[in-house]
Amino acid sequence: MTIYFYSTREEYGCFSNFSPHGFELDELYWSTNEHYFQAQKFVDTPHVEQIRLVKTPKDAARMGRERTRPLRQDWEQVKNDIMRQAVLCKFQTHTDIRDILLSTRNTEIIENSPIDFYWGCGADGSGKNMLGKILMEVREILHLTHSADIENKTVK
Numbered sequence: 001m002t003i004y005f006y007s008t009r010e011e012y013g014c015f016s017n018f019s020p021h022g023f024e025l026d027e028l029y030w031s032t033n034e035h036y037f038q039a040q041k042f043v044d045t046p047h048v049e050q051i052r053l054v055k056t057p058k059d060a061a062r063m064g065r066e067r068t069r070p071l072r073q074d075w076e077q078v079k080n081d082i083m084r085q086a087v088l089c090k091f092q093t094h095t096d097i098r099d100i101l102l103s104t105r106n107t108e109i110i111e112n113s114p115i116d117f118y119w120g121c122g123a124d125g126s127g128k129n130m131l132g133k134i135l136m137e138v139r140e141i142l143h144l145t146h147s148a149d150i151e152n153k154t155v156k
Helices: 033-042 047-053 057-064 075-093 095-103 130-155
Strands: 002-005 023-025 028-030 108-111
Touching: 023 075, 028 033, 033 047, 033 057, 033 075, 047 057, 075 095, 075 130, 095 130, 108 130
Parallel strands: 002 108
Antiparallel strands: 023 028
């Protein structure tokens, strides 16, 4: 079995970067993963705060894709790590969605985006599915830390 997600209104909508699960990272509060991810393209500029404060993740995505803004030089090298950090923080912050992610066990997770061939699988399924891969990595990290938490509580 494979889990496909895309819209926040679907069963696994909490896997989407647009899901309304805010978190604190870098000493700031972020409304969604999308806000954090897009803002990191412009680190150490006023654009970070502009993107952080916009109302919707759709607006954050649009702003992050505007090429009038000064994209950081190392973006291609750091974008996967930034996404991984945001996804991990989101699922560590919200136990309800952490439990949903952990409940998927070893099932493959695919972002079923018809337009994104990097983060999703693309229209024909040939995309890299990097967001799905990061969710599966985060699931493994959470499984290890969650298992350790349960064992520590049991031992006491």
